[in-house]
Amino acid sequence: MLTIAITSGKGGVGKTSFSANLAAALVAAGERTTVFDADLQLANLDIALGINPEFNLQHVVAEEKTLAEIVTKGPGGVQAITGASAVPSLMRAGPKKLGLFFSQLADLKNTTDILIFDCAAGLDNRVVSFLKLSEEVIIVASPDPTSITDAYATVKTIVRRSPNARIKVLFNMANFDEGQKLFAMFEKICWTYLKRKVDYLGSVEYDRRAALATRKRELFVVTDPDGKAARDIRAVAQTVRQWKESPLRQAS
Numbered sequence: 051m052l053t054i055a056i057t058s059g060k061g062g063v064g065k066t067s068f069s070a071n072l073a074a075a076l077v078a079a080g081e082r083t084t085v086f087d088a089d090l091q092l093a094n095l096d097i098a099l100g101i102n103p104e105f106n107l108q109h110v111v112a113e114e115k116t117l118a119e120i121v122t123k124g125p126g127g128v129q130a131i132t133g134a135s136a137v138p139s140l141m142r143a144g145p146k147k148l149g150l151f152f153s154q155l156a157d158l159k160n161t162t163d164i165l166i167f168d169c170a171a172g173l174d175n176r177v178v179s180f181l182k183l184s185e186e187v188i189i190v191a192s193p194d195p196t197s198i199t200d201a202y203a204t205v206k207t208i209v210r211r212s213p214n215a216r217i218k219v220l221f222n223m224a225n226f227d228e229g230q231k232l233f234a235m236f237e238k239i240c241w242t243y244l245k246r247k248v249d250y251l252g253s254v255e256y257d258r259r260a261a262l263a264t265r266k267r268e269l270f271v272v273t274d275p276d277g278k279a280a281r282d283i284r285a286v287a288q289t290v291r292q293w294k295e296s297p298l299r300q301a302s
C-alpha cells in the first residue's frame with residue numbers, strides 16, 4: 051500500500067478537491083484508492099464526495115468499529131474514511147489505543163493499493179503525525195503569492211520535523227506554463243535557503259466547471275472527464291502510479 055499525505059501552506063488551495071479527484075482517477079486506472087480525511091480544522095471530505103457515512107473515525111476512537119468497517123464507497127469507486135474531528139482525541143489517546151489504530155491502518159492494505167491523507171493546511175504536530183506515516187508528501191499551492199510563501203514555510207517545517215520526507219509540489223489553478231515557471235522559482239528558493247531538493251508533480255488548470263462540480267458535490271473526474279482539470283489530474287495519477295514501482299520503495 052502506497053501512502054501519500056496531501057497538505058498546503060494555507061487553506062482553500064484545493065487539497066480536498068485534488069485528493070478526491072486524484073483518487074477517482076487512480077481508481078479508474080485500476081488502483082483501489084482510499085482517501086482519509088485528516089483535516090481536523092476543516093473536515094469536509096464527506097461533503098466533497100456527497101456522502102453521509104453512518105460510521106466514521108469517532109466510532110473507531112470509541113472502539114465501536116474498526117477502521118476497515120468505516121470505509122465508505124463514494125462516487126467513482128473512491129473509498130473514504132471520514133470524521134477527522136475525532137483525530138485530536140485519537141492523538142491524545144494512550145499508546146495502546148494508538149497501537150491498535152496503527153495496526154488497523156496497516157490492515158487497510160487488504161482493500162487499498164493507495165492511501166491518501168487529506169491533511170490540514172499548516173503544520174501542527176497532529177498533521178506531522180500523518181506526514182510521518184506517509185511515504186510521499188504532496189504540497190498543493192496556488193499561483194497566489196501568499197500561497198507560495200506559505201508553501202515554502204511548509205517545506206521548511208517538514209524538512210525540520212521529518213527530514214527524510216519525499217516532497218512533491220503541485221500547482222493548482224495554474225496552467226502548464228505557469229506551473230513550470232512557478233516551480234522553477236520555488237525550487238530555487240528551497241535550494242538556496244534550505245539546501246533541499248523538491249520535485250515537481252505538475253499543475254492542474256483553473257477550470258470553472260470543476261468549481262461547479264464541487265458545488266454539486268460531484269467529482270469532475272467522473273462527471274466532466276473531458277474538462278481541463280480532469281485531464282490534468284489523470285496525468286498526475288499516471289505519475290503517482292509510478293511511485294509504486296520506485297526502487298527506493300521496493301528496497302524498504
Ligand SMILES: Nc1ncnc2c1ncn2[C@@H]1O[C@H](COP(=O)(O)OP(=O)(O)O)[C@@H](O)[C@H]1O
Pocket residue numbers: 058060061062063064065066067068222223254255256257258260261262264265279
Ligand atoms: N482546478 C480548479 N479549478 C477551479 N476551482 C477549483 C480547482 N481546484 C479546486 N477548486 C475549488 O476551490 C475551492 C476550495 O477547494 P478545497 O478542495 O475545498 O480546498 P482545501 O481543501 O485546500 O481547503 C473549491 O470550491 C473547489 O471547487
Ligand SMILES: [Mg+2]
Pocket residue numbers: 065066067089092094
Ligand atoms: Mg480541505
